[in-house]
Amino acid sequence: MTQTQSVMLVATLLAAVGLWLLLPRGEGWGRKLGILLALASLGLFASRLPRLGSTSAEVIFWFLAAVTVMSAVCAVTLKSPVYCAIWFAMTLLGTSGLFLFQGAQFLGVATIVVYAGAILVTFLFVLMLAQPEGHAYYDRVSWEALVSACVGAVMIGILTMVIGDAFAPKSFTVDETEKYVTLTDGIVDPIAGREVPQRTDEILSDRHMDHLGTQLFSRHLIAVEVAGTMLLAALVGAVSIAIQSKPLARSAGGARHG
Amino acid sequence: MGELQLLQNYLVVGAMLFSIGLVGMLTRRNMIIMFLAVEMMLQGVSISLVAWSRFHNDWGGQILVIFILTVAACEAAIAMVLVLMLFYRSGRLDIAAWQNLRESNQTAFVDTELPEAEIEEPQWPALAPSGIEPVQPVEQMVHRSHV
Numbered sequence: 001m002t003q004t005q006s007v008m009l010v011a012t013l014l015a016a017v018g019l020w021l022l023l024p025r026g027e028g029w030g031r032k033l034g035i036l037l038a039l040a041s042l043g044l045f046a047s048r049l050p051r052l053g054s055t056s057a058e059v060i061f062w063f064l065a066a067v068t069v070m071s072a073v074c075a076v077t078l079k080s081p082v083y084c085a086i087w088f089a090m091t092l093l094g095t096s097g098l099f100l101f102q103g104a105q106f107l108g109v110a111t112i113v114v115y116a117g118a119i120l121v122t123f124l125f126v127l128m129l130a131q132p133e134g135h136a137y138y139d140r141v142s143w144e145a146l147v148s149a150c151v152g153a154v155m156i157g158i159l160t161m162v163i164g165d166a167f168a169p170k171s172f173t174v175d176e177t178e179k180y181v182t183l184t185d186g187i188v189d190p191i192a193g194r195e196v197p198q199r200t201d202e203i204l205s206d207r208h209m210d211h212l213g214t215q216l217f218s219r220h221l222i223a224v225e226v227a228g229t230m231l232l233a234a235l236v237g238a239v240s241i242a243i244q245s246k247p248l249a250r251s252a253g254g255a256r257h258g
Numbered sequence: 259m260g261e262l263q264l265l266q267n268y269l270v271v272g273a274m275l276f277s278i279g280l281v282g283m284l285t286r287r288n289m290i291i292m293f294l295a296v297e298m299m300l301q302g303v304s305i306s307l308v309a310w311s312r313f314h315n316d317w318g319g320q321i322l323v324i325f326i327l328t329v330a331a332c333e334a335a336i337a338m339v340l341v342l343m344l345f346y347r348s349g350r351l352d353i354a355a356w357q358n359l360r361e362s363n364q365t366a367f368v369d370t371e372l373p374e375a376e377i378e379e380p381q382w383p384a385l386a387p388s389g390i391e392p393v394q395p396v397e398q399m400v401h402r403s404h405v
Contacts, residue, residue: 023285049270050263061264065271072275072298076282076291084291088298091275095301098271102264102312107304107323114327119297119334123290126338130290130345138352142285143367152281159273167266203315215317216324223321227328234332238339 004048004164011044012157019149022077024142038073041153042066045160050167060101068094079139081131085123092116103204106212261313268309275302289341289351293334300330 014037021034046065052058071090078084092115099108142148202211216224275298282295304323311319341351348355357366382400 019281023281045270045274049267050260052263052267053260061267065267068271069274069278072278075298076278076286076295081288081291084294088294091298091301095275095305098268098305099308102268102308104308104311104320104323107308107320107327110324110327111304114331115297118331122334122338123294126290126341130342130351136288136350136352138287138350138354139291141287143287145285148281148284151284152277155277155280156274159277160270163266163269163273167262203312203317203320212317212320216321220321223325227325230332231328234335238335241336241339241343 005161007044007048008157008161011041011048012153014038014041014044015156016150016153019073019077019152020146022073023145023149024077024079024140025145026141042069045156048160048164061098064094064097064101068098081127081139082124085120085127088123089116089120092120103208105208265309265313269306272302272304272306272309275299275305277302287353289344289353292353293337293341297330297334300326 018034018037018039018041021030022038046062052061068091071087071094075084075087075091078087092111096108096111099105099111205211279295279298279300279302282298283292286292286295304326307319307323307326309319311317311323344356345351354367360366384400
């Protein structure tokens with residue numbers, strides 16, 4: 001077992017125990033220990049990732065990634081649903097920051113507008129309508145906290161290891177005459193076998209929105225139409241479900257009275 | 259800045275977000291928080307797609323994320339209406355209220371012991387009185403029956 005694998009194993013174990021301690025289980029003990037363990041496992045996972053090369057890029061990326069992942073853990077583990085929604089908004093801010101860092105300007109703004117502006121407000125409205133008194137008993141317990149925490153931690157560990165393996169330098173030979181990439185390991189690896197494509201920096205150019213809109217409304221025009229139709233269908237469906245129940249309840253009550 | 263390293267870091271962050279959303283979906287019993295965890299899984303996938311889009315210098319990933327946003331908006335509208343309807347019928351947002359929809363050979367989930375409610379006295383900020391003495395008593399003014 002290599003050093004990377006053992007570090008990943010320890011990080012996965014720490015993440016499982018930390019998540020289990022953080023999840024609402026009915027007992028209140030162990031949350032601080034869970035926070036410590038989860039932070040330690042995050043640090044271990046981060047220590048196995050390659051460096052970005054420039055200091056400012058590293059600072060910005062690690063800040064955004066830490067905000068995103070930690071507020072995601074808070075959004076999943078906190079007991080009060082309102083706090084969960086607010087921490088989910090924090091996750092969205094971190095995600096849109098990550099999008100901006102990748103040069104996806106439109107998506108960074110659209111994530112905030114669509115999620116934080118519409119979906120999160122819908123969450124809060126439903127919470128306000130359905131749970132005005134706040135804490136309910138089913139927020140203080142959870143299904144199978146230990147098994148779920150183990151599943152999540154193992155999934156993080158496996159995905160991190162697989163991604164790390166896929167990016168590890170492999171021995172391969174490039175046959176220039178045949179334009180073939182032959183891996184001596186026997187596995188055709190699409191990433192390590194090729195050179196990074198020559199960049200024209202279309203995504204990072206100043207005319208980002210111009211190019212994105214051109215792509216969206218020329219190559220993907222039919223998909224845009226289908227998406228618009230789907231939005232209309234969702235609107236009609238939501239309204240019809242919402243107004244259907246009132247006459248049903250009224251007629252049931254009327255039948256009982258009559 | 260190394261493109262390959264950036265891609266790997268982004269993929270790991272996306273995988274973490276996806277897995278945390280999975281844990282939330284599996285554990286929580288509040289229907290709204292379960293739905294919120296699903297949205298978090300979508301966010302993880304979006305981060306990975308944007309990273310691939312940057313790496314290959316191709317617009318496909320970003321276009322797909324725009325459609326993911328559209329589908330998430332539709333899904334949120336329908337799901338929130340359904341959650342409200344389920345709440346009106348059962349009186350609570352608990353997903354365990356609907357477990358009689360299970361198949362006949364499945365055993366029911368029974369709450370063995372419900373945790374005690376943590377009674378926390380809310381700490382409201384007390385402002386220092388200033389200016390002309392108000393006519394009403396201060397306790398009545400700072401009292402908030404319901405938040």
